[in-house]
Amino acid sequence: MYKRQPGATAGIGAAFARRLAADGFSLVLVARDESRLAEEAGRLRLRYGVPVDLLPADLGTEEGLARVEARCREGVDLLVNNAGFGHKGAFLQTPVEDELVMLKVHCEAVLRLTLAALPGMRERDRGGVINVASVAAYFTRGTYSASKAWVVNFSESAAAEAGSARVKVMALCPGFVRTEFHQRASMDMSGTPGILWLKADDVARTAMRDLALGKRVSVPSLRYKVILNVGRLVPHGLASRISARIGR
Template sequence: MATALVTGASAGIGRTFATQLAARGHDLVLVARTTSRLERLKAELEQQHSVSVEVLPADLSDRLDMQLVADRLADPDRPVDLLVNNAGFGLKKPFLAGEIRDEEEMLTVLVRAVMVLSHAAALSMRQRGNGAIVNVSSVAGYLASGTYSAAKSWVTVFSEGLASELRGTGVTVTALCPGFTRTEFHERAGIKGHGIPDFMWLQADSLVKACLEDVDRGKVISIPGPQYKVAATALRVLPRPIVRAGKLARKHRPQ
C-alpha cells in the first residue's frame, strides 16, 4: 500500500489532501504543529478508511523539526510514495509595515521547507524509481504582491525545474496553483477577502480532486478552476508594469 506524507495536514487544503488520499487507500504520515488536531484526524481517517496513519508533529519554521520530517522522507525502510508540501501561512501587513523576523519565518516555511523536503523525497524516490511530489503554490506567484507572492513564484519555478531534472526516472513533480479557496488560511492571516466575487472562490474538495487527477497524469502545473486558468494565462502574458499596478496585486492574496 502506498504512503503519502502531507505537511500542514491538520486544516484546510492539507486536511483535504489527507482525507482524499486516505479514501484512495493511501497510508499517511501527517505533519503539522498541533498534536491534538493530528491525533483527532488520525482517529477519524483510520476509522473511516481502514488505513494506517502516523502522526509527526513538527513546526517547519524550526530547522530541527524540519530535519525530522526530511529524515522520515529519506528512511529507506519506510518509503514515502507521495509528498504533499502544503504547510504555509500568509501575513496581513505589507512588507515594510511588518517585522522582518515574521517575513523570515514565512520564507522558511514556504521556501526552505519545500526545498529541503523535496530534496529528501526526490532522492529516495529516484532511487526506488517511482514517486510523486506535490508542492502547493498559488496563482499569487504570477502577481507582484510582496514576499508571499515572491515565495509562491519560487515554488512554481522550483517545481518545474525539479520535474525536468526527474524526467524519465519514474518520479513526477506537480505545482498546485490555486486561487482564493475557502479554508482557514485567510482567517488565520487576518485577510478578510471582502469584495472578492463568489465565483472566484474555490472549494478545497474539488481543487484537491483535480490536483490528484493531474498528478496521476504527470502534469507539472495544476491550476484548478477555469477562472484561474484564464487568470494565470493573462498574468503570464500581461506586461509586468500592469501586473505590478493591478488592484488584485495590491489588495488581495489568493491561497
Template sequence: MPTALITGATAGIGAAFARRLAKDGLDLVLVARDATRLADTASELTKQYGVSVETLVADLATDDGIAAVETRLSGAERPVELLVNNAGFGFKDSFLKVPIADELAMVKLHIEAVLRLTAAALPGMRERGRGYVVNVASVAAFVPRGTYGASKSWVVQFTQGVARDMAGTGVRLLALCPGFTHTEFHQRAQVDMSDVGGWMWLSAEQVVDDALRDLARGRTVSIPSRRYKVLVAAARKAPLGALGGLSSRAGRRLDRR
C-alpha cells in the same frame, strides 16, 4: 499500502489531501504543529477509512522541525511514495509593515522547507523508480506581491526545474497553484475577504481533485478551475505596471490555504 506524507495536514487543502488519499486507500503521515488536532485528525481518518495514520508534530519554520520530517522521508521503513508540501501562511500587511523575523519565517517555510523535504524524498523515490511530489504554491506566484508571491513563484520554478531533472526516473513533481479556496487560511491571516465574489471561490476538495488529475497526466503545474487558468493566462500577458497595480489592490488575497 503506499504511504503519503502531508505537511499542514490538519486544515484546508492539506486536510482535503488527507481525506482524499485515505479514501483511495493510502496510508498517511500527517505533519502539523498542533498535536491535539493531529491526533484527532488521525483518529477520524483511521476510523472512517481503515488506513494507518502516523502523526509527526513539527514546526517547519524551524530547523528542528524540518530535520524531523527529513528523517522520516529518508527512512527505508514504510517509504513515502507521495509527498505533499502544503504547509504555509500569509500576512495581511504589506512589506515593511511585517516584522522581518516573520518574513524570514515565511521564507524558511515556503522555500527552505520545500527544498529540503523534496531533496530528502527524491533519492528513495528515484531508487524505487516511482514517486510523486506535490508542492503547493498559489496563483499569487504569477503577480508581483511581496514575500508571499515571490516565495510561491520560487516554488513553481523550483518544481518545474526538478521535474525536468527527474525526467525518465519514474518520479513526477507538480506545483499546485490554487486561487481563493474555502479554508482557514484567510481567517488565520486576519484578512477580510468579504468583497471577493462567490464565483472566485473554490472548494479544497476541487483543488485536490484537479491536482491529482494533473499529476496523473504528467503535468508540472496545476491551476485548478477554468476561471483561474484564464486569469493566470491574462496575467502572464499583462504589462508589469498593470500587474503591479492589480497586486497592490488584491494580490495579498491570492492565497489559498
C-alpha cells in the same frame, strides 16, 4: 505576528489526507498542533481504515524541519508540501523576522523535503511530489507571491531533473480556497466575489489527476486558468500596479 496554517489538519492539507486515505494510502500527517493532529488521524482511521502515523512538527523551526526531513529520507510514495501562511500587512509593515520564517516554511522546507524524498523515489522508479504554490506566484504581492514563484520554478526544475516519467514533481497553484488560511492571517476577504472561491476537496482531486497526467504545474479551475492567461497579456508594470491596489 504571523499565524501559520495547520498543515494536514485543515484546508488543502486535510483535503489531500481524505483523498489519499480514500485511495488506500497509508498516511503520515504533519502539523504543529499535536492534539488536533490526533483528532484528524482518528477520523481518518475510522472512516477509511488506513494506517495513519503522526509527526508533530513546526516547519518554521530547524528542529521540526529536520524531523520531517529525516522521515522523508526513510521513504514515501507521495510527498505533499502544503504548509504555508500569509501576512496581513504589506511588505514594509511586516517584521523581517516573520518574513524569514515565511521563507523557511515556503522555500527551505519545500527544498529540503523534496530533496530528501526524491532519491528513494528514483531508486524505486516511482513516486510523486506535490508542492503547493498559488496563482499569487504569477503576480506581485510581497514575499508571499515571491516565495510561491520560487516554489513553481523549483518544482519545474526538479521535475525536469527527476530523470524518470514515473517520478513526478508538480507545483499546485490554486486561487482562493475556502480554508482557515485567511482567517488565521486576520485577512478580511468579505469583498472577494463568490465565483473566485474554490473547495479544498476539488483542489486536491484536480491535483491528483494532473499529477497522474504528468503535468508540472496544476492550476485548478478554468476560471483561474483564464485569469492567468489574461494576466500574461497585460503589461508587467500595469499588472504590478493592479496587484498592489488589490493588496491594499
